[in-house]
Amino acid sequence: MKKFWCLFFMFWPIVALVVCAMAPGMNWWFPGESNSPIGVEIDGLFNLILIIVTIVFIGTQIAFGYVLWKGAHIQKNEKALYTHGSHNLEIIWTVLPCVVMLFIALYQMEVWAKFRVQSTFDQDAVSQPIAEVTARQFEWRIRYPGPDTKFEGKADITDWLKNPRPTDLYTVNDLHVPAGKNVLIHLRSGDVQHSFFVPELRIKQDAVPGTVIPIWFNVDNKTKKYDESIKGFSYELVCAELCGWGHYKMQARVVAQLEDEYKNYLLQLQKEQFDDGVSAESDDDEEEE
């Protein structure tokens, strides 16, 4: 019976391993292939950590199994071993994880810096942010600078973030970006904490009340299908910070478009936003004639 329990408890880690090994192939749980270059690098880090954790998992499970198995062979009259612990063991299992952690910390620094440290950002993208995204309960409000706006330096951008301009264009839950180049948006919150999460682009950034946080990304649409109806490639944008009763409602989309289509989109948006209910009507009438 004792041996049965040994085998029983060894059986489950093995099942877990088999299932995990099958997961990527069967597309279980994994977020699919990344559609941004930085996403590929982040996936690299993820996989590295996954491998390390797997090795540790196998090692510890074998150790556990060994201890169990040995315990199962203890005779009834045998006395338990009394120990004050082992210095050597303590040192090994403190130092080893430290080394591994340190390695991970150093190894990921470059990717982290690329993603989060503002001085490393692509200056072209920084100098012309494409939108301000405001998370609020329970939607994403988006403000684009007018299509003709050219920012003149950092102060001008700061001013734009503080003071909306008459030419700005507004949408909600629908962020359009040009594909295939580095773009920058400014994220803020209108009320509580939210998190801007685009799983397929591997972007996750908290929106914190009171601060404006720049996020850059680059959508390369590597594995994405073109969606004719929206003239672009659509990615799900969700909120990843429980923010209230309607948290689940904060579903939106990021649409990556080719340069021309993106420009057309903004022009169309501009036309709609400045619709006076008369001029557009007459346009329609002309078409009918």
Place this chain on the structure above:
Amino acid sequence: MSFRLINSLIVLSFICCSGCDSLFMSSPAEFKLSKRTKSLHGPAKNAVQRNLLDKFGTPVDMKAWERFPINYGSIKGKVKEPGSSTNAFSVSFNNEQEILPENSILRWLTGSFAAAEEDLFRDIPIESYSAETGEIVLAKKLSEDPKEGDQFIINPGFVLQHGRKLYMTHCLHCHGVSGDGNGPTSEYLNPRPRDYRDGVFKFTSTLSTEKVSHADLQRIVKKGIPGTYMPSFMLLKDDELEAILSYVQWLSSRGELEKKMVAELEADYSTAAVRSRKKEGETSEAISKELQELLSVEFSETVDGLATEVAETWTRANSKESLVVPKISRVPDSPESRQKGRELYLSNKAKCATCHGPKGIGNGPETKLFRKIPGTNKEYDQPGLFDMWDKHVKPRDLTRGIYRGGRRPIDLYSRVYSGIKGTPMPAFAGTLTDEEIWHLTNYVMSVPFEGQSSHATETEKVSQK
């Protein structure tokens, strides 16, 4: 030790779940009667309740009254001729039908199957339908051939049911089961979620005397109402949006009918009215008898008439005549036009400043006055303006540049032309000319940017494009 810990955790989570249960599930969802209905004399109240139950059912067991122009999703038709076997026959639909939705079901309205006691042949799954031959094949054999002219309905209330499900998921926690704007989270919101039962909607593109149009509702649900807690539901699919709107319109029609029925009975048969009539010497038997007669003879006709009135307002709101269309296009946005707008804004003719304040921050003298509660002699305990739902409402702070009804020039034009329904913001269709409204619009749109001289001219460029 550790085992006990786990045990108590499990129990804890159990308690949590049953807690939630009692919050949301314990009683089946039901429609509440309005306060005014409850103030009716017993039998009159029961009559209103019975009529609502007859015509609309409950949220669990809904009824689709075809009097209203609501898309319930039902497809009606009749048998043209029996086919090769008892489960196949050719049909003609009231409206041409290219395809039928998957998993459609058929219910007999007339003929021997409809009359049959047992439900055996009531809701029968449809296996296939071909528009070419007009033949329907049922998944089940009937006991005999249907007769020519037998009427049936396909997918009764299909869209309404879909709408109910989506409404419960997305809207209920604010707008409430009965659509009374009293969902569990509504208490914490200002402005409060809309009470659909009045059939009054604020941000419309229709004349001030008309209801909300279908396009307005679509726009509101897709874009949300910026500056309030009405969120955007941009990503709803078209059929989902239509389903939700059917349900909202259904709730709204139900509430309106309730209100109209009460208005019909209130004068003579509210609890208070009955009491004072008794005081004046009428016997309670006489009153009961009179009410009895009224309810048994005329009332069902009255209800029918009231429903028709409600239905007509919905239909009319979608007609071209109800739409606000400026007679001239927007006056180009220039400093002169803004100046004229500014003068109008301060003038006695438009009186905008009396509410919105000279600087547009929503602090005009009207907001300092104490007002009487309508229908009473008492004053509100707070100075300022109140909407038809008796809630305090501030004139909009125009410097913030947040427009709940939309920021297009046509939106602002409609706001001034038709007012904001249900609120003190008046309609200026009669007092101001088109040109004046455009000057005002140009001015209002420039208010948020006052003091930002460097960008002041940018709007001009855009508006002239």
